[in-house]
Amino acid sequence: MNLFEYQGRELYEKHAIPCAKGFVVESMQDLEAKMAQAHYPVVVKAQVLVGGRGKAGGVKFADNAAQLREVTKGILGLNIKGHVTKKVMVAQKLDFAKEFYLGIMVDRATRKFLMLFSADGGVEIESVPEERIFKTTIDPLTGFQPFHARAVLLKSGLDADVQKQLAGVMAKLYTLFVKEDAELAEINPLAIQRDGKVVAGDAKVVLNDSAVFRHPEFKQKDENMTDLEQEAKERGVALVQLDGNIGVMANGAGLTMGTLDALTQFGGKAGVFLDLSGTDNPEKVAEAVRLMKKAKPAVMFLNLFGGITKCDTVANGLVTVLRKEGVEFPIITRIKGTNAKEANEILHSFGLETAPTLDAAAKKASEMAKNPSAYKIVRATPGGI
Amino acid sequence: MVVVLTSDSRIVVQGATGYQGQFHIGQMKQFGTNVVAGVTPGKGGEKVHDVPVFDTVAEAVQVAKANTSLIFVPAPYAKDAVIEAVDAGCKVVIVITEHIPVHDSAVFVNYAKAKGVTLIGPNCPGACSPGPKSKVGILPGVIFKPGPVAVASKSGTLTYEIVGALSEAGIGQSSVLGLGGDPIPGTTLLDAVKLFEHDADTKAIVLVGEIGGGHEEEAAEYIQRTGLAKRKPIYAYVAGQTAPEGKKMGHAGALVEKGKGTAASKLAAFKAAGVKVAVFPTDIAQFVKTDLRL
Structure with missing residues (x-):
């Protein structure tokens, strides 16, 4: 989960990483209440989880209270690439002499941690030439050691005092990275001010979703998720909304992705990825079908491979919803594995289309999606037998 | 062995x-x-x-x-x-x-x-060696059959699909390893390939990957460098060709980030290494049957 800059900054302060003094406001009244905390000149930054906010008018400066009110008013509510600004951060404007990049991340390739440092900060790290980025791998078993700092700073050509300050920030950022369960902790720019002091000019922290239980203060809506994706997540269902019109429900992440891919072979396009995972409780399946209904696909494609999960249990969950509430779209199914025969009998009794193989089902789903009204739709049974 | x-x-x-x-x-x-x-x-x-x-x-x-x-x-x-x-x-x-x-x-x-x-x-769903009747984990026992094909997979249900189709076609398995879909796995596809390479009971290898990270490319690079696919036929399926960037697709590790970890990159790496790539997961059984003349 990506944290907002102001949340990252709060973590920096907690771990004694030097940053500009500042505060966050969510309304003009809020600003009035906190006005006295401003040390002019200040920078006012939109708190959105999308890059390029400066170009979009989400970063402005103010030299006095009147200007601060004016720019805050302009930025609050500003829509930046579809992200509406709900909060702004007001921070002391710093006078940078030089800008660096520092990042620590989980490295899937080495299965350890990677620290990156570049003397060319303040721009996207992807745009910095490879030979200008210094890297060192940190073993999670032993953690950060002073030599890791020497490894990335040795060729930087920086003054001994600056190197010492940077090494201190690296040690603290590593502590934050581990203690706060971050997948990524990045300071860009990490700057030297004219007075020679090193300070964090921005704060980017990505928390590990699986570790949020250790950090309940960050149980918040993930801004990169749609409302329906968020609702599904809270119910323990992996759901992703896509730009096609076929609602895919399958069991297992790989099979669900494989089903999406199979559709493209026949010109179909998925609008929903819904992974039932190991769910074999009919009530949980019914909940998943209700989530699917909210996504309003043109066609639903249920693809099951029953292992430990019994296919008939899943079929029963689906028909619970069909019986009581009905659906607004035709359904195609492909069922294989444990108790597939029983499942198919249940589904046939509701007149649902079944296909014998993945490719046949994907082909049929793609055809149905082109003209869904030509296919039978199961409405609620009166009285809900 | x-x-x-x-x-x-x-x-x-x-x-x-x-x-x-x-x-x-x-x-x-x-x-x-x-x-x-x-x-x-x-x-x-x-x-x-x-x-x-x-x-x-x-x-x-x-x-x-x-x-x-x-x-x-x-x-x-x-x-x-x-x-x-x-x-x-x-x-x-x-x-x-x-x-x-x-x-x-x-x-x-x-x-x-x-x-x-x-x-x-x-x-992960666990592992199984059908010959010595050792199944450890949550994999469904009914799908396995002893034989010469080793399988390593990042996806549970796709493993069942592929193993089930192999067994239905009369092709058994030497070892099946469900590696899991997390970003930091204990055993990677490359680790699995190295184990299978030296296993005399394994005559062919099936690898099932998915979007995210570079463990497929890493395995492919090794296969290419050692020419392993010429000694033991290798087959691969990669899920997530249509997954959008920046969205986790069910597994913590199934994520395309800044253009990295795409299915296209993984498929290209496998093809370059002489690995036969399947469009549908269920195609693999037919490929193996034809190549091993079973």
Whole structure:
């Protein structure tokens, strides 16, 4: 989960990483209440989880209270690439002499941690030439050691005092990275001010979703998720909304992705990825079908491979919803594995289309999606037998 | 000789008395797996399907001579459980638990490696060697059949699909490893390929990848460099060709980030290495049947 800059900054302060003094406001009244905390000149930054906010008018400066009110008013509510600004951060404007990049991340390739440092900060790290980025791998078993700092700073050509300050920030950022369960902790720019002091000019922290239980203060809506994706997540269902019109429900992440891919072979396009995972409780399946209904696909494609999960249990969950509430779209199914025969009998009794193989089902789903009204739709049974 | 699970594997199940533990101890015993012990702290002396339960893994190793651990304990306690198993002397540890914090798996994956322990998972369905009748995890027993094909996969259900189709076509398996869909796995596709490469019972290899990270490319690079696909035919399927960037597709590790970890890149790497790539997962059985003239 990506944290907002102001949340990252709060973590920096907690771990004694030097940053500009500042505060966050969510309304003009809020600003009035906190006005006295401003040390002019200040920078006012939109708190959105999308890059390029400066170009979009989400970063402005103010030299006095009147200007601060004016720019805050302009930025609050500003829509930046579809992200509406709900909060702004007001921070002391710093006078940078030089800008660096520092990042620590989980490295899937080495299965350890990677620290990156570049003397060319303040721009996207992807745009910095490879030979200008210094890297060192940190073993999670032993953690950060002073030599890791020497490894990335040795060729930087920086003054001994600056190197010492940077090494201190690296040690603290590593502590934050581990203690706060971050997948990524990045300071860009990490700057030297004219007075020679090193300070964090921005704060980017990505928390590990699986570790949020250790950090309940960050149980918040993930801004990169749609409302329906968020609702599904809270119910323990992996759901992703896509730009096609076929609602895919399958069991297992790989099979669900494989089903999406199979559709493209026949010109179909998925609008929903819904992974039932190991769910074999009919009530949980019914909940998943209700989530699917909210996504309003043109066609639903249920693809099951029953292992430990019994296919008939899943079929029963689906028909619970069909019986009581009905659906607004035709359904195609492909069922294989444990108790597939029983499942198919249940589904046939509701007149649902079944296909014998993945490719046949994907082909049929793609055809149905082109003209869904030509296919039978199961409405609620009166009285809900 | 098959890999990871052999006729000598003696299983201890950590988290034995929970719903999953109890159910799968029953399933594994039915398959023929040598489950010798369970562990649940505070429940020592109890039995699950006639299997004795101990308070610690060390006791299970000393008394019941367990050498392979299967972990079902909930995510917040999984790191503790893995380190306990490694310190007790288990040589293979299989972690089924999902949603383990990545900092916990980073520690126990590196710890197991440093101690020479084979770790599979986390967030995986387990492993199976059908020949010696050893199935450890939550894989459905009915799909397996002994034979010459090794399978390593990042996806559980796709493994079942592919193994099921192989068995239906009369093609058995030497070893099946469910590696899991987490960003930091104990055993990568490359680790699996190296195990299969030297296994005399394995005549062909099936690899199932998915979007995210670069473990498919890493395996492909090794296969290309060693020319392995010329000695043992290798087949691959990669899920997630249509997955959008920046969205986690069900697994913690299934994520395309800034154009990296795409299915296209993985498929291209496999093709360049002489690996035969399938469009539908179920195609693989037919490929193997034709090539091995079975």
